[in-house]
Amino acid sequence: MFKDVNEKLLDHSHLKPGQNASLLSYDKTIHMYRENVKKTNDLNIQCDFAIFLVEAAKRSNRSSISRNDDKRVTIHKYIVEAEKLLKQVAMRGHSEGQYYLANMYAAGLLKINNNNQHVGDFDKAFPLFVQSAKKHHPDAAYRTAKCYEDGLGTRKDKAKAFQYYRKAATLNHPGAMYRLGLAEMKGELSLSRNVRDGHKWLKRSAEAATAQYPHAIHELALLHEKGLESVIFQDHKYALTLYHEAAVLGYAPSAYRLGCCYEFGKLGCTIDPVLSIHYYSLAAEQQHPEACFALTAWHLVGIPKVLLPSDGQAYFWALRAAQMELPKAEYAVGYFLEMGIGVPTKDVDAAMVWYQKAAEHGEKRALQRLQPFNDNKKKQQRKSTKYEKRKSYSGTSSSYVSASTDTSFPTMTASSAPNIVVNSVNSAQATMNKPTISKRRSFISISSRSNSQSSFIQKASSLFRSK
Structure with missing residues (x-):
């Protein structure tokens, strides 16, 4: 402020x-x-x-x-x-x-x-x-x-807002010129949509951009990356230059976009894991959730001679992104906790909490992970109900002992209950498809890990990231 x-x-x-x-x-x-x-x-x-x-x-x-x-x-x-x-x-x-x-x-x-x-x-x-x-x-x-x-x-007044934005823009204020540019292009502030005039304001704002107001540079980069109507031509090379300019000014969305470009080879960039991690890190330092989560995948697989794989760091960055309510990061944290990746021990209960948060935020995979556990919980409740009914029918302590030792009707004890949950986790994991690691990371070797752990890492790196 x-x-x-x-x-x-x-x-x-x-x-x-x-x-x-x-x-x-x-x-x-x-x-x-x-x-x-x-x-x-x-x-x-x-x-x-x-x-x-x-x-x-x-x-x-x-x-x-x-x-x-x-x-x-x-x-x-x-x-x-x-x-x-x-x-x-x-x-x-x-x-x-x-x-x-x-x-x-x-x-x-x-x-x-x-x-x-x-x-x-x-x-x-x-x-x-x-x-x-x-x-x-x-x-x-x-x-x-x-x-x-x-x-x-004061009361809201679009006409007055436009008047003062225009006044600030004539005084070369980059923030005001950026706002006018968006208003012209989207038809806001009671203005008629005019892409050509909006583009002009954005260009003027970009020329006067500062570390406090770098937004127009990023907006122009997005427009030239895709092109718009017959006014703004598509130019990936120019868009990449603009992303670099905004990133130099410390704008996190531009740094994140560059991280994607160097990871996946977009906008004519040569794939460069080191530069990708560099730009992701710049954005992550400013609490950009997508950038934080992107670092999760890099720390999972590592880079030969540059970045050693670290499940702990992968979990750390996933947790950072999840705390900013990124749904896929919430799902990832749940998966890590369930499988014991990057954490001292598995924690199924905590995993369920994160799956629930991810599901509430629209992550469909979290619903799939929750389903077997919900089914297992209902099954346990039905067994417990049957046991209580059978116990009520028993008139003596001897009949209770007989019922509790009957192998056809197992009782729920403190030692057996966790096994049911763990067996359910293992059963759910066994039925899942085992996708191989994403092709973009095929040059990374993870053979030094145990077979079971490598399987988890492969799933994590392929399930948690998307181009």
Whole structure:
């Protein structure tokens, strides 16, 4: 929510106290900075100091291991002091001060709910965004448009949203140009669908792209990968170049797409497992679920002389993706737990929990895995019911003993119950088809593993991945 503030705002050059400034404690630095600010009426310096206080509070909050009461009080004092100073600056028409104060309100730095959580206060943020936007602040114009589109601090108004997106776009804001591009191409914001104009906005946004707004580059890559009508031509080489540009800016979807290209040889790429893992890893670091799951398959089979097979790492990445509610990853975690891949011991009960989650999210294979266990559970319940009925008919302890030792009617004991579940797992596994490992991984050798474990790995790598 916050606009990135350049590191120069934390530069002590504002103070000009002499050559020993870098040796001062942080609190003393802030104190000296404050005294210098009191001596000037320069709105830019006052705004910079307020931003400095906020960033100092944020850094102190992140770096503090044990957040004691004194630390909380200090952080709160910095935030309150910054708010007071920014209000004074904003009232005098300083657009950057208005925008930054609005961002503070929107980010919830100054409002805490009953659960002690920070919540955005758009009722205060929106008017400040509007004031700053009227002074041609590009970020403020963009945020004003978002507020109108999403109804934050004001009623929803598509016409007003378009007006401020257009204003921000004329100020070369990449996010605003990207939003206009999508709106033109999809007929949103009460606009008529116009692919040609939408493409123009996306190209302008891509030319002005930053690490914060790389989205247009990826969108253009998708369009040129497939082509669209007679306006956007199909060009795989150009699409690949755009994916690389977005990945350099740290955009996870583009990095993931490159990982797929180098794994499967798409868009004219030569298959390169090392580059595939590199780009998957870049995306996975940003919590991209598909990328996390893609690393699961690579860790299962490994790469000769590059990446050793590791069931533990495969399970780790599958679990990461499953925790982000990716259905096929939830199914994979269940399979690993059921078969004992990457975990110390098999855990059928935990596997059933993950299969259930995957089934609820639409994973059909999970339903197939759940079926034999559900059938077995019903069978056990029927046997238990028969046993209870037979026990009720027995009038003496001798008849009970006779019934319990009758081989034609086995009893359910603590030692036999788990065996029934395990036998059911083995039976279900034995009836499954045993697909060979995917052709794209045929160059990987897994012969060093035991036959049974290799069978599980082959199934995992072929069942869990799809082109």
